[in-house]
Every structure is written in C-alpha cells, then in structure tokens.
Amino acid sequence: MSKLRKQPQTFFENVLGFFDNATQYTKHPTGLLEQIKFCNSVYRMRFPIRVGDDQYEVIEAYRVEHSHHKSPVKGGIRYSLSVDQDEVMALAALMTFKCAVVDVPFGGAKGGIKIDPKNYSVHQLERITRRYTSELVKKNFIGPGIDVPAPDYGTGAREMAWIQDTYAQLKPDAIDSEGCVTGKPIAQGGIRGRTEATGMGVFFATREAVNIAEDMKKIGLTRGIEGKRVIVQGLGNVGYFAAKYVQEAGGILIGLAEYEGAIYNSKGLNLDDVVKHRNETGSILNFRGAKNIRDTAKALELDCDILIPAALERVITEKNASRIKAKLITEGANGPITPEAEKILLKKNIMIIPDLYANAGGVTVSYFEWLKNLSHVRFGRMGKRFEEAAYRNIVEAMEKLTGKSLSQQERNVLVHGADEIDLVTSGLEETMITAYHEIREVQKQNKKIHDLRTAGFVDAIDKVATSYMSLGIFP
Ligand code: GLU
Numbered sequence: 001m002s003k004l005r006k007q008p009q010t011f012f013e014n015v016l017g018f019f020d021n022a023t024q025y026t027k028h029p030t031g032l033l034e035q036i037k038f039c040n041s042v043y044r045m046r047f048p049i050r051v052g053d054d055q056y057e058v059i060e061a062y063r064v065e066h067s068h069h070k071s072p073v074k075g076g077i078r079y080s081l082s083v084d085q086d087e088v089m090a091l092a093a094l095m096t097f098k099c100a101v102v103d104v105p106f107g108g109a110k111g112g113i114k115i116d117p118k119n120y121s122v123h124q125l126e127r128i129t130r131r132y133t134s135e136l137v138k139k140n141f142i143g144p145g146i147d148v149p150a151p152d153y154g155t156g157a158r159e160m161a162w163i164q165d166t167y168a169q170l171k172p173d174a175i176d177s178e179g180c181v182t183g184k185p186i187a188q189g190g191i192r193g194r195t196e197a198t199g200m201g202v203f204f205a206t207r208e209a210v211n212i213a214e215d216m217k218k219i220g221l222t223r224g225i226e227g228k229r230v231i232v233q234g235l236g237n238v239g240y241f242a243a244k245y246v247q248e249a250g251g252i253l254i255g256l257a258e259y260e261g262a263i264y265n266s267k268g269l270n271l272d273d274v275v276k277h278r279n280e281t282g283s284i285l286n287f288r289g290a291k292n293i294r295d296t297a298k299a300l301e302l303d304c305d306i307l308i309p310a311a312l313e314r315v316i317t318e319k320n321a322s323r324i325k326a327k328l329i330t331e332g333a334n335g336p337i338t339p340e341a342e343k344i345l346l347k348k349n350i351m352i353i354p355d356l357y358a359n360a361g362g363v364t365v366s367y368f369e370w371l372k373n374l375s376h377v378r379f380g381r382m383g384k385r386f387e388e389a390a391y392r393n394i395v396e397a398m399e400k401l402t403g404k405s406l407s408q409q410e411r412n413v414l415v416h417g418a419d420e421i422d423l424v425t426s427g428l429e430e431t432m433i434t435a436y437h438e439i440r441e442v443q444k445q446n447k448k449i450h451d452l453r454t455a456g457f458v459d460a461i462d463k464v465a466t467s468y469m470s471l472g473i474f475p
Contacts (some may be wrong), residue, residue: 199241201361
C-alpha cells in the first residue's frame with residue numbers, strides 16, 4: 001500500500017502554526033483564540049483592464065482584513081505573481097500581530113494584485129491601481145477609519161498617490177481622505193522617514209539584540225554591531241536601508257544577494273558603490289573585488305554573524321536550514337523562515353529576531369503618517385521654533401554664568417528644535433527598543449519559551465485578547 005505523502009504547509013498554515021504553538025502559553029478561552037486566529041473578511045476580486053486596442057486582461061486581486069479588534073485595519077498592498085488568497089491571508093494575519101507587538105492601534109490587513117509590475121507600462125499600472133482602489137471603495141474596504149493600505153513588495157509612494165487620489169475623487173466630502181493610505185509622497189500627505197522606516201526598524205531591532213551581552217554570549221557573539229559580519233538578502237526598500245544603517249553603525253557587509261545572484265567579500269562591500277554598480281550594469285554581479293555567487297540562495301548559507309533575509313517569504317526551509325551558519329537572523333521580510341526550518345535553526349542555537357517585531361518599523365511610521373493626516377499638521381510645526389528659543393535662552397544663560405562662549409557649531413547642535421524627521425526617527429527608535437524588551441521579558445518570564453517568535457506571538461495574542469475582552473464580546 002502506498003503511503004500518503006504529507007502535503008507541504010501553505011504560508012498561512014505556517015503562520016497559524018506559529019500562532020497555535022504560542023497559545024499553549026496563554027490562558028484565553030478557545031473561542032476567543034479562534035476569533036483572533038482566523039481572517040475576518042476576505043475580498044477576492046477580478047476586473048478587466050485594457051492592454052491593447054481591443055485586448056483585455058483580467059486582473060486577480062485581494063484585500064484581506066484579518067482582525068477588527070481595532071479600527072482601522074492596516075497593511076500593505078503587494079504586486080507580485082506569487083499573490084494568492086493564502087499568501088494575502090498569511091500576511092494579513094502577521095499584520096495583526098505585528099501591530100500588537102509595537103502597540104500600533106490597528107487591526108491587521110493586507111492586499112495583493114497578482115501581476116508582475118515589470119510587465120506593465122506606468123500608465124497601465126496606474127489604471128490597475130485606480131481600478132483596484134475603486135473596487136475597495138465600492139465594498140467599503142478602504143478609508144481612514146476602516147482599512148488603510150500602504151506599500152509592500154512591488155509597490156511604493158507612486159502607487160499610494162494613485163490610491164489616495166482615487167479615493168479622494170470618489171469621496172469629495174471626506175475631510176480626512178489623506179489618511180486612507182500611508183506611504184504617500186510628502187507632497188500628498190506623506191511623512192518624512194516612511195521610506196527608510198522598515199529598514200531602520202530592522203537595524204534598531206538588530207542593534208538592540210546585539211547590545212545585550214548576556215544574550216550574545218549564549219550564541220557565541222560579542223556585544224555590539226561594530227565589526228559584525230553581515231549578509232543581507234534583498235536590496236529592495238527594506239534590505240537597502242537595513243544594510244545602510246548596519247554599515248553606518250560599523251557592521252561589515254560581507255554578502256549581498258539579489259535575484260540575479262549574490263556577491264561576497266570577506267573584507268566588506270560598500271553598499272552605495274554596489275547600488276551604483278547595479279544601476280550602471282543592471283546587476284550586482286561582477287562588482288569589483290567581490291566573488292560572484294550565481295545561485296543566489298547559496299548566499300544564505302555563507303558563514304556570517306548576522307543574516308538579514310529582506311526579500312520574500314519562505315526562503316529558509318527544512319531543505320537549507322541545516323546549512324545556515326549565521327548566529328543571528330533578523331527577519332526583514334515577512335515569513336522568511338518556515339516552522340520546520342525554525343526548529344532546525346533553534347536546535348543549532350541560532351537566534352531569530354522574528355518578522356512580527358523586526359519589520360514592524362514600516363507600520364509604526366505609517367501610524368505616525370496617519371496621525372499626521374488626521375491632525376492636518378506636520379509634526380514639529382507648532383513646537384520647533386518655540387523649543388529653539390527656549391534652548392537658546394538656556395545656552396545664553398549658561399554662557400553668561402560661566403563666562404565661556406560656545407562655537408557656532410556647538411550652539412547649532414544645542415539649539416536644534418525637533419522637526420518632523422527628528423520626531424519620526426526618535427518615535428521609531430523608542431517603539432522598537434520598548435517592544436524588544438517587552439517580548440524579551442515575556443520570554444524570560446516563561447522558562448518554557450525558548451525563542452523570541454513564540455514570545456512575540458504570546459505578547460500579541462494577549463494584547464489582542466485584552467482588546468476583545470474590553471469590547472465586552474468575551475468575558
Ligand atoms: N507592508 C508593510 C508591512 O508588511 C507596511 C504596512 C503598513 O505600513 O501598513 O509591514
């Protein structure tokens with residue numbers, strides 16, 4: 001009799017697996033856990049767009065709202081051929097837990113359009129985006145108090161601008177319409193620092209973990225980012241900025257991987273030179289002084305201290321996990337490690353900073369952008385000059401008292417009042433540091449929890465459960 005082959009789990013099943021594993025460390029009733037676990041609403045749509053004179057193409061797209069324990073729900077929109085209902089549901093669920101971990105008061109959602117944006121002209125992409133947005137409006141799946149999309153893989157500020165404009169046209173009365181989407185260009189209500197936010201958050205997360213000597217000792221690393229050998233997979237928005245801040249803090253980028261291949265230099269790669277080289281030649285390969293690795297997946301298996309997968313989900317599976325040599329992995333992407341792979345990595349004493357915390361910097365700054373849109377005022381506008389005048393008075397009083405005067409440069413540093421970018425950066429740093437210690441504490445409080453992902457899920461489940469209970473739905 002032939003044995004039935006075990007079907008590989010889907011991405012959504014992977015996320016549910018992490019969830020289920022964490023529930024054993026919580027004390028919530030089964031009904032409440034079920035409510036938290038599954039997606040509340042799934043909207044699958046198909047619409048036609050004209051691609052030639054009499055040629056049409058049917059586009060498949062999704063918006064999934066995972067949890068309405070808070071409003072609005074929030075999450076990016078992805079343009080990729082890998083988009084399907086399962087993927088969008090998995091990503092929407094992750095958004096719920098991500099927002100909870102960093103105390104961003106939103107439920108989780110995600111959207112996706114099953115296209116490869118490279119196959120369409122800008123004009124066609126605009127038509128697809130605008131049509132998708134009007135489908136969302138029709139079904140009440142978008143709005144500043146309902147569901148607020150943002151960029152994700154394959155989308156950016158340009159697409160968000162189209163979404164905002166379409167929404168505003170359909171809702172001319174909505175005074176808060178700028179808050180219907182985040183990640184917009186600054187001129188259209190965007191916020192300074194949103195583009196860098198996810199990568200910067202990945203950096204803050206890594207730095208916080210690496211700064212705890214006691215934890216580093218357990219995995220055979222010394223304290224601090226400086227001198228650490230780092231490999232980054234994916235040079236998109238998340239990977240690029242994560243790599244940039246790691247390098248600025250003294251980390252050595254020994255490997256960079258993209259879809260065309262990977263490059264390696266044990267002495268370090270200058271990120272901006274690599275990007276320049278890629279812009280000139282169309283590839284990161286053949287970069288001066290670096291070794292080419294044609295099979296890009298192999299870059300994940302190189303010897304390094306810190307590995308940052310910042311591209312797509314499920315790149316570390318049970319097939320390659322045993323060959324991973326990094327001591328610490330920070331998940332810049334959503335879901336880059338499968339549950340089977342995680343078991344193998346943890347057995348190898350590799351520490352994992354999980355996606356639901358590590359890449360939450362994007363949604364954190366999206367939250368700031370949404371607040372800005374609702375308040376209709378730029379952060380720093382009201383206080384900056386007042387603060388500067390107060391600092392100037394203090395500096396002058398000190399100079400008078402001490403009889404010493406500061407140089408212009410010293411004075412400029414001391415009398416600087418906070419502008420939007422200063423506030424966004426410090427708000428993001430505060431959020432990432434606080435959340436790290438919160439999940440680390442959850443892990444420390446429960447001797448049976450051996451990894452930060454489980455701790456993050458426990459933390460998130462507890463917070464979402466508390467919200468539901470405060471709504472009076474569950475006792
Ligand atoms: N797409 C990003 C994520 O996966 C950002 C979501 C947002 O800003 O709403 O976290």
